Amino acid sequence: MSNNEKIKSTHLQRQAFVYVRQSTATQVERNRESTDRQYKLKDRAIDLGWPEQQVKIIDEDLAQSGAESSQRTGFTMMISEVALGKVGLILSLEVSRVARNNSDWYRLLDLCSVTNTLIGDGDGLYHPGLFNDRLLLGMKGTMAEAELHVIRARLDGGIRNKAARGELRRGLPVGFIWGEQDGEVLMHLDQAVTGAIHTIFEKFPHLGSVRQVWVWFLTKKLLFPLQTNLLPEIKWVTPSYHAIHSVLTNPTYAGVYTYGKTKQECFVDENGQIKKRVKRLPRSQWAVFIHDHHKGYIDWETYEMIQDRISKNSRPISHKESGAIREGTALLQGLATCGQCGRRLKVYYQGRNSSPGYYCAANNVVAKRAKFCMRVGGVTIDTAVAEAFLEAINPAAAEAALLAEKNITADHDSALDQWRLQVERFRYEAERAERRFSAVEPENRLVARTLEIQWEASLKKLQDAESEFEHRYHQHHKKLTREQKSVIRKLSNDIKKVWYSPTTTPRDKKELIQTLLQEVNITLDRPSNTAHLIVRWKTEAVLELDVNLPNRNSPPIRTKQDTIDLLRRLAVHYTDATIAGILNRQGRHTAYGHRFTVSRVGNLRRHWKIPKFNGKSTHNGELMTIGKTAEILGVAPSTIHRWLADGVIAGEQITPGAPWRIRITDKLRSQFVKEAPDGYVTMKEAKSILGVSRQTILNRVKAGKLSAIHVRQGKQVGLYLKITNRQLELC
DSSP states (O other), rough: OOOOHHHOOOHHHHEEEEEESSSSHHHHOOOOOHHHHHHTHHHHHHHTOOOOEEHHHHHTTTEEEEESSSHHHHHHHHHHHHHHEEHHHEESSSSHHHHHHHHHHHHHHHHHHHTTEEEEETTTEETTSSSHHHHHHHHHHHHHHHHHHHHHHHHHHHHHHHHTOOOOOOOOOEEEOOOSTTTOOEEEEOHHHHHHHHHHHHHHHHHHHHHHHHHHHTTTTTOEOOOOOOOOEEEOOOOOHHHOOOHOOOOGGOOEEEOEEEEEEEEOOTTTTTEEEEOOOOOOOOOOTTTTSSSSSOOOOHHHHHHHHHHTTTTHHHHHHHHOOOOSOTTTOOOOOOEOOOOEEEEEEEEETTEEEEEEEEEEETEEEESOEEEEHHHHHHHHHHHHHHHHHGGGGHHHHHHHHHTTHHHHHHHHHHHHHHHHHHHHHHHHHHHHHHHHHHTTTTHHHHHHHHHHHHHHHHHHHHHHHHHHHHOOOOOOOOHHHHHHHHHOOOOOHHHSTTTOOOHHHHHHHHHEEEEEEEEEEETTEEEEEEEEESSEEEEEEEEEOOOOOOOOOOHHHHHHHHHHHTTTTTHHHHHHHHHHTTOOOTSSSSOOOOOHHHHHHHTTTOOOOOOOSSSSSSSEHHHHHHHHTTTTTTHHHHHHHSSSSSSSSSTTTOOOOOEOOOHHHHEEEEEEEEEEHHHHHHHHHTTTHHHHHHHHHHHSSSSEEEOOOOSSSSSEEEOHHHHHOOO
16 A cells, blocks of 8 residues: 555544654754754645645654653643544654654554554654554664664763763862863862862861851851852852752762762652652762872861761661760760660750750560660769769860860961952952953943943952951951960869860760760669769770769659649639639649649649549539529629628638639529519618618628519619518517
């Protein structure tokens, strides 16, 4: 069957797609002939019978690889149109332009077979529904995939072979540049750049962590040189933690050439899409590792020491050394180990003074409960270890004092050197801006105005840098006086004063301890209330100490018993908030002398297993608060308060300061009516009839000699009294 015989009228009624693709942006820019040939396929579609308006060029995938379809929007759109039966012909220069993997290629063939879509290339037209055509298209797809594999193998082989010799030019970290010879790596020519890198490696042994070096840079307001592949020129920026960490962990700074530190692997995401990710490999699996390839900022031994210190600063795990030194007062953080299981002890703080302590996280199941190996307070143990440490280092105190004299200004000298280099750099930029401004023709005012603005900005930066340098120089660059040197030598004779000085922070003490101590093994003897310490020094020496622990049998601090008994009675009737108010009104306090709050009442109640108020009364009858009583009887709470004060109705109070509670009875309900019955008069009328005062009438009501009710409605709302003939005779 000839090519034209395969084209039917149904094909011509649909669109013809011309698929155009180049793998990289460089090919699109430079290989113009291939791109032009692909665009000219539109004329071939017209020659085959398709109207020009029905020919569509798909060129969205220019500069995209054909190895996968996830990033090719044009290919994805074409697949969708084919599946909808809107495409009669797909034209490409060759099969590899459409797809270079059989997964995408056979999916397209299957859809074209079902929807009766033709595929054409430089060799002819094919119908995927015909066996011979499909067989030929399948072979072409396989060859396209094999061709990609061969190309990649050749490129990877050449790259790896060149990398094995240390000659492969790749991106270098800041502080290095490529030389003229193959594989030649040189230090950056800018002294400000190399000075910043040297400063990082100088400060790390003293500060001990990446974060502390980063904070030091920020404190001194020093800038960091930034260099990327996209930005070959050095840009000075505020340092980030990642930038400092990258310098300290990159083996290139130790004179090592590396290649193959990562590998790319495929995985299926949650949406079922195949994605790629980069995985870092351990050092033993790096493809190329060449020692002494170039001159480094540090040697390999120093680099190993830095990596070991950084690894110790990470989150600790069982049987491993602890993390970075923290600001807490626990002196043996990361050094204390359990005498039973050998695990590293963890630190806890408790009490009002946040006293430190140590515990072993190895849980042992005893009587179906988890039980720690050990838990002990750290104040006494820390003091014993500190005394042993001070006694050990006392002979070297004089030498340490002399060394302190030399190093006391080293911290400021490093910062001043960097500031001095920054001033020189700003001065050079200002002079360059001046030369550019002077070189421009005066008539070219637009350019001259822009260059003048840049010159002024450079001069402003130079002025600020010089002012900052002068300020720091006069503030810190001072030699020690004779008096100061004399004080340092005197302190060497009494190292304990320095240790216990308020200016010596817990972090400083732990830094000193960890320079000599390797481990402190703690074993508890609870019957004798002692702790046996085995102190292992980094010099392999061992010191054993027995420490008497504080007496744990001392009487505990607890709340007074009468307060607990009162809480037990109040909890039956009131909430924790109400109870706290009652206890505070009575002047009661917690075990530590604090006022009661809702949380403190709740903690005390839960400790003594006192049930929480459930909102229901346990007495016979209905006991209500004043507010609830007023709501039931239909009067204001002030009326209930007044009747309680006057003694007209009875109330109950568990303890002084507690809220009043009123028992709701039928007799009480009958005393509150809407209208006054016959025979009842107001208080004013009662005083006139009986000829006595209001208080006398209330006393008779309280004694039961007069009957009283409260009228809730009408013009004269209030207390009404019943005056009988007997009452008149008594008067």
